[in-house]
Amino acid sequence: MNRIKQILKGESIExxxxxxxxxxxxxxxxxxxxxxxxxxxxxxxxxxxxSRENKLLxxxxxxxxxxxxxxxxxxxxxxxxxxVIFENFHHGYTPIQVDIANGISNNxxxxxxxxxxxxKSFVIMNLIKECDSDVVVxxxxxxxxxxxxxxxxxxxxxxxxxxLTFIEHINTAHANKNVFIVTPERCREIFKFSNIFKVGLFxxxxxxxxxxxxxxxxxxxxxxxxxxVKFPKxxxxxxxxxxxxxxxxxxxxxxxxxxxxxxxYRQQNVGQLYLAYNDSKFYHFGIDKAVMGNRKEECSxxxxxxxxxxxxxxxxxxxxxxxxxxxxxxxFNEYISKCEKISDENALILIEKIQKYTGGKTTxxxxxxxxxxxxLSYGIVVHHGSMPLEARLLxxxxxxxxxxxxxxxxxxxxxxxxxxxxxxxxxxxxxxxxLGVKNLIGRAGRSSVDPNFxxxxxxxxxxxxxxxxxxxxxxxxxxxxxxxxxxxxDDIDLNEIKQELNEGTYDDSFNLxxxxxxxxxxxxxxxxxxQLLDYLFVNQKFISSNTITNGDRWSKLVSLFDSxxxxxxxxxxxxxxxxxxxxxxxxxxxxxxxxxxxxMCQLRYQYVSRAKERALxxxxxxxxxxxxxxxxxxxxxxxxNCHSLPxxxxxxxxxxxxxxxxxxxxxxxxxxxxxxxLSDILYAAFYKYFLQxxxxxxxxxxxxxxxxxxxNQEIWLLKYDVMFEDMTIxxxxxxxxxxxxxxxxxxxxxxxxxxxxxVERFVN
Numbered sequence: 025m026n027r028i029k030q031i032l033k034g035e036s037i038e039x040x041x042x043x044x045x046x047x048x049x050x051x052x053x054x055x056x057x058x059x060x061x062x063x064x065x066x067x068x069x070x071x072x073x074x075s076r077e078n079k080l081l082x083x084x085x086x087x088x089x090x091x092x093x094x095x096x097x098x099x100x101x102x103x104x105x106x107x108v109i110f111e112n113f114h115h116g117y118t119p120i121q122v123d124i125a126n127g128i129s130n131n132x133x134x135x136x137x138x139x140x141x142x143x144k145s146f147v148i149m150n151l152i153k154e155c156d157s158d159v160v161v162x163x164x165x166x167x168x169x170x171x172x173x174x175x176x177x178x179x180x181x182x183x184x185x186x187x188l189t190f191i192e193h194i195n196t197a198h199a200n201k202n203v204f205i206v207t208p209e210r211c212r213e214i215f216k217f218s219n220i221f222k223v224g225l226f227x228x229x230x231x232x233x234x235x236x237x238x239x240x241x242x243x244x245x246x247x248x249x250x251x252x253v254k255f256p257k258x259x260x261x262x263x264x265x266x267x268x269x270x271x272x273x274x275x276x277x278x279x280x281x282x283x284x285x286x287x288x289y290r291q292q293n294v295g296q297l298y299l300a301y302n303d304s305k306f307y308h309f310g311i312d313k314a315v316m317g318n319r320k321e322e323c324s325x326x327x328x329x330x331x332x333x334x335x336x337x338x339x340x341x342x343x344x345x346x347x348x349x350x351x352x353x354x355x356f357n358e359y360i361s362k363c364e365k366i367s368d369e370n371a372l373i374l375i376e377k378i379q380k381y382t383g384g385k386t387t388x389x390x391x392x393x394x395x396x397x398x399x400l401s402y403g404i405v406v407h408h409g410s411m412p413l414e415a416r417l418l419x420x421x422x423x424x425x426x427x428x429x430x431x432x433x434x435x436x437x438x439x440x441x442x443x444x445x446x447x448x449x450x451x452x453x454x455x456x457x458x459l460g461v462k463n464l465i466g467r468a469g470r471s472s473v474d475p476n477f478x479x480x481x482x483x484x485x486x487x488x489x490x491x492x493x494x495x496x497x498x499x500x501x502x503x504x505x506x507x508x509x510x511x512x513x514d515d516i517d518l519n520e521i522k523q524e525l526n527e528g529t530y531d532d533s534f535n536l537x538x539x540x541x542x543x544x545x546x547x548x549x550x551x552x553x554x555q556l557l558d559y560l561f562v563n564q565k566f567i568s569s570n571t572i573t574n575g576d577r578w579s580k581l582v583s584l585f586d587s588x589x590x591x592x593x594x595x596x597x598x599x600x601x602x603x604x605x606x607x608x609x610x611x612x613x614x615x616x617x618x619x620x621x622x623x624m625c626q627l628r629y630q631y632v633s634r635a636k637e638r639a640l641x642x643x644x645x646x647x648x649x650x651x652x653x654x655x656x657x658x659x660x661x662x663x664x665n666c667h668s669l670p671x672x673x674x675x676x677x678x679x680x681x682x683x684x685x686x687x688x689x690x691x692x693x694x695x696x697x698x699x700x701x702l703s704d705i706l707y708a709a710f711y712k713y714f715l716q717x718x719x720x721x722x723x724x725x726x727x728x729x730x731x732x733x734x735x736n737q738e739i740w741l742l743k744y745d746v747m748f749e750d751m752t753i754x755x756x757x758x759x760x761x762x763x764x765x766x767x768x769x770x771x772x773x774x775x776x777x778x779x780x781x782x783v784e785r786f787v788n
Contacts, residue, residue, distance in 0.1 A: 026317030027057065028308050031064045041065050041076055049083045049098060054290040056496070057315040063295035063479035064308070077477055086293060088116040088143065089473050120289050121147045128261055133284035135231070135262035135270040140466030141294040144263055145175075145442075148227060151261075152203060153180050157224030160191075160214055161205045162247065164233045164240075170417050171442060172205045172229075183785060192743050193217055197764040198788050208233065208244045209700075212532045218254045226251045231262040231273060232459060235502045239518060245506040246525040248277045256282075264502075266462045272502040276509075294469035295479030299323060301449075302486035309489055311496045320489065327481055328447060332362050336446035337428050339467055343452050344408050344434045348688065350395065352406075352432045363402040363429045371427040375400050378418050381749065382687050383622035391635060392626065392683045403429035407443075409436045410688035412621055413695070414747070435460055437467055444470040449483040450492075458495045534708040543592055544709040545716065552588045553713045557721045559584065564721070566728065569617050569627055582606045592705060593662045600666030603656030608702055610655075611693050616728050619748040625683075625690050631655070632672060633681035650678040658692035703729050737761060741783075750782040758783075 031037060044061050053059060062080070066073040078092050082099040087106045094100040109117050113125060120138065124147050127134045138144050152159050153176075163169055169189050176187050186199040191206060191213040202221060204214070214221065234244045251260060262273040271286035273279075300307045306323040310316020328338055338359070346352045353360065366372065375397065379385070384394025386401065396406055405419050405428045416436075422428060423443045435454070437443060448468040454460055469480025484492050508526055513519040524530040524537045531541055543549060559581045560567055567577075582605075589605055590597050597605070610631075611624065618624040630636065632653050641650060657671040671689050672681055706729045714722035727734040731742055740761040741751055757772035766786040773780075780787075 025315055026319075026321075027061055027315055028064065028310055028317050028321045031061070031068060032308070032321055034069075037065060037069055038072060041072065045076055045080050045083060048080065052291045053084055053295075054292070056296075056311045059292055059295045059479075060297050060310055060316060062477060063297040063481075066295070066477060066479060067297065073477070078475065080477055081475060084293065085119050087118055088146070089475050091475055115146075115150060117147070118143060118293070120291050123287070123289070125151070127285055127287060128259065130283075131259075131285045132282040133260045133274060133279050135264075135273040135284075135286040136289065137264045137267035137270045137287075138289040139292050140265055140463065141292055141469065141471050142289060143293065143471070148229070148261075148263065149175060149179055151225070152176065152227070155225050156201075157258075158202045158221045159204070159225045159227065160211065160223055160251075161203070161227045161229060162208055162211050162244075163205065163229050164207065165436075166207065166413050167416055167420070167436065168230065169205045169207070170413070171420070174417075176203060176205070177785065183788060187785070189745060190743075191217065193220060194743055194763055195765060195786050198786075208240060208247050209535065211247050212243075212250075212535065215250060215254055215532055223251075223255045223258045225259045225261065226255070228260070228262045228273075230264060232264045232267060232502060234273065234276070234506070237507060239521060242507045242518070242522055242525060245277055245508050246530075248273075248279075249508075252277070252279055252282075265466065266459055266500050267502055268499045269501045269504075272504050276502075276504055276506045293478070294471050295477060296465065296468055297479065297481050298492075299327060299481060299483045300486040300489050301483050306483070307486065311493055313493070320486070327483065328359055328449065329362070331446050332359060332429060337423070337426075337431070338447045338449060339431045339433060339437070339443075339445040340449045341437075341451055341464055342432055342434070344410070346451075347406055347408055347432055347434065348410075348685070353395075356430075356432075359430060360399075360402075360404060363404055365401055366403050366427060368427065370425065371403075371422065372401075374418050374422045374425075374427070378415050381414050381418070381622060382412060383626045384683055384687065391633070392629065394684050394687070395682075396684050396687075403427055405431040405433075407431055407433035407436055408688075409434060410692050411436075412687065412691045414621070414749075415687075435464070437464060443467060445480065446470070447481045447483060450488070451485070453484060453488045453491060453495075455491050455495065458498045459500050461492075461495050462500070534711075535704045536708055540592070540705075541708060541712070543594075544705065545712040548591055549588065549709055550713060550716065552584055552591070553709055553722065554717075554719075556581070556584050556588070557719065557725065560725060561721050566616055566724070567613060569614055582609060585609050588709070589662075589705075595664065598664050598666050600656075600659060600668045601661045601663065603668045604659055604661050604666065604697070607656040607658075608693055608697055611690060612698060612702075612729065615694075615732050619732065619751075621691075621694075621749070624694075625687050628655070628690055629681065629683055629686045632678075632686065634678040638678055652676045652678045652681050658689050658697065660696070740766075744783060744786055746782050750779070753779050754783060 030040065040061065044058050047058060079099060081089060081091055082094060082102045085102055085105065087109060094103045109122055113122065117125065120142050124136060124144060127136060128151060161172055163172065173187060173189055180187065183198060184200050186195050186202045188202065189205050190210060191204050234241055251258065260279065262270065264270060268288055270288055274284050274286060298309055298311065300309050300320050306327060307320035308323055309320040331338055340352065340356060342352050378400065379397055382394065383392055384397040385392045386398045387393060399406065405423060407416065407419055420443055423431060431445065445467050448465055465482045468482050469478055471478055507513065508522055513522060520539060521530065521537055529538050531538060534541060559577060585605060586597055586602055614624050614627045618627055632655050634650055634653060638650055652672040655671045657669040659666050659669060671685060707726050710722045710726040710729065713719065714726060724734045727739065731739050732748065733739060737755065738751060744761065744766055746754065757768055757775065759767040759769045766783060768787055
């Protein structure tokens with residue numbers, strides 16, 4: 025059988041369409057081949073498809089769409105079903121959404137999996153809104169945190185509900201409910217407040233994180249187990265896509281003592297079709313060769329070009345190296361060149377916000393020029409893990425509002441971020457990650473509320489067809505045994521963390537094992553901290569960025585940090601580790617002085633590109649002789665095999681330093697090393713030194729490390745989720761701020777709406 029050839033030849037199309045729709049009436053849209061058949065017929069025979077579209081939508085039970093009145097008895101059955109659902113749930117739920125809602129309602133612990141288009145997030149959002157007690161949402165990334173935050177703030181406008189992206193006891197005079205949206209690492213802070221917060225619901229979204237064989241996977245399982253013990257009355261809900269054994273979440277963490285259930289949903293709401301690409305030609309192919317045929321069939325048009333010309337959007341999934349090297353720009357220039365400059369005022373406002381946040385400019389051959397921002401003005405987006413979070417969020421908003429024509433992205437889009445596209449082009453197929461691939465292709469196809477059958481297209485290289493089919497048909501299972509229960513782990517540090525998590529001795533307040541805390545407060549650490557404080561403070565003031573540029577003081581300072589970190593990891597540091605550590609310390613000092621991400625990046629760019637020297641030499645016409653300064657490229661440490669890698673290749677002229685490279689690498693340091701590892705270590709060391717010795721400089725430095733400031737009002741503003749970028753404007757208009765409330769003066773209401781938004785939720 026070859027349904028693709030049959031459709032392209034136009035043989036018995038009406039019968040094929042009717043057979044497929046009838047099968048969906050009985051089973052639902054669960055077969056890939058049915059999804060492909062419907063999508064192909066809608067593509068090639070739109071008029072015929074339109075004559076059956078209303079019937080199909082009723083049979084799919086897509087009750088969130090504006091469906092026409094039924095015209096047959098079978099359609100009337102679904103209309104009655106729709107009315108009953110609305111009467112009981114007061115939402116236009118599909119039967120799958122009803123089943124998810126019932127599973128959550130009828131069990132203390134419920135684990136389920138569903139494709140990305142089934143609307144599980146809509147049920148979850150309503151569940152959070154309707155919960156009478158505190159809620160904790162655990163997600164794997166900060167991008168997802170911010171997506172949840174934006175949607176919940178819109179869904180729950182009541183100021184009596186705190187919606188926070190961290191766990192903190194604030195706004196106590198006005199809030200009677202808290203919704204916390206956090207990563208597993210930050211969720212541990214909930215246990216410090218177990219006698220204060222009345223948590224009724226823990227939601228673990230993208231819960232397949234538990235499958236990772238690393239520290240994050242262990243943290244995830246340990247959080248699950250502690251939530252179950254510390255909050256025995258709370259519901260624990262696990263949501264994940266495409267997993268065929270969602271019950272593993274219950275078994276691996278021994279949660280069977282409470283009322284529990286699990287379910288794997290296979291129904292799809294959005295259709296998809298598949299194309300292969302080779303030598304500028306496109307071919308249709310199917311996943312199930314027995315139904316769709318085992319050979320590819322040529323497509324008579326370029327679907328990507330057609331999509332651009334019709335105002336659609338395309339996601340190109342490419343390697344990070346291809347983005348950073350700008351290789352994508354040359355390879356796909358045929359499509360990039362078709363994108364005209366954007367004039368929409370709302371799009372330009374978003375681009376301007378990104379410019380203000382990053383400091384990037386769009387004038388070529390000038391300091392701070394950013395290709396990333398320049399491309400945005402043509403509707404071309406790049407998206408990857410080294411992009412600063414705030415910029416990433418603005419880019420995602422840019423895309424959701426329909427301004428994106430082409431997006432070049434890495435695997436950062438895999439984890440449930442709501443950025444749909446008409447076409448997903450997989451330039452780089454990760455054969456070892458079937459769940460990641462399925463999540464990625466879930467971005468293809470927009471599930472709209474319009475009375476249409478929605479579908480998307482996936483394009484791959486012809487050479488990857490066999491691997492792609494195998495990935496799509498491979499069942500995805502989660503491990504049934506947690507790393508916490510593995511007898512021995514080869515990695516010494518991971519084994520140590522595992523033991524302390526199991527024994528309950530891991531320190532939540534410092535996010536470190538007790539064994540590491542003992543090192544940070546022993547005699548040798550105290551001696552180094554004492555010397556560090558003498559170099560970090562000049563006349564009781566924290567050192568300036570000028571101090572860290574050159575000079576003997578800087579050399580002695582980084583030498584002390586080398587000794588401190590070597591003592592912590594119990595060995596000598598490699599040259600590469602020292603380079604990363606020195607750069608991180610330099611960025612930490614810049615953060616204290618610069619505050620905002622823009623200022624931090626511009627200070628680092630000025631250092632690497634020797635901006636002041638170039639300005640001087642330019643007048644002497646010898647600017648071309650200046651080479652860029654060395655700064656270490658971010659690498660993960662500790663790693664004794666880490667080699668010294670320059671961020672900017674040796675021999676590159678200072679004037680040719682790429683500002684985007686500075687942006688991405690600086691964010692990597694802040695997010696992956698300073699924020700995720702180094703700040704916990706340094707904060708614990710300086711704070712414990714303060715407790716032991718009463719040296720106020722140590723407390724000041726601890727605050728600088730943790731918050732980036734020692735100003736009490738700024739620390740409270742950070743706890744109220746205000747970024748440094750907004751503080752300068754807001755501070756003069758705040759009368760007082762503490763744990764109980766945030767009080768503003770009358771001048772606050774004279775600020776523009778977008779400036780008030782940062783704290784308006786807490787203003788009563």
